[in-house]
Amino acid sequence: MEIDVGSTRIFFCPICDVDTPHSIRAAKAEMYGIMCTNCTSGSIVNEVDLRVYQLKWEEELREILDNLVEHSFESDDE
């Protein structure tokens, strides 16, 4: 999975103190320059850190989606 410059990834922002969408501004070797779309503060992160975060979020999203599907089946009875 490529991390493209110009795409957006969820990452922890130390300024906002929460996970926020970051736009990928630059890529060099395994380092990425990212910018928080909330407070526009920039940071440099390792590709591995970005990927770990991506996986973590995909897992959480899958759980949320699974719950939604279960819920919609339940309320489908009427």
Ligand SMILES: [Zn+2]
């Ligand atoms: Zn921020």
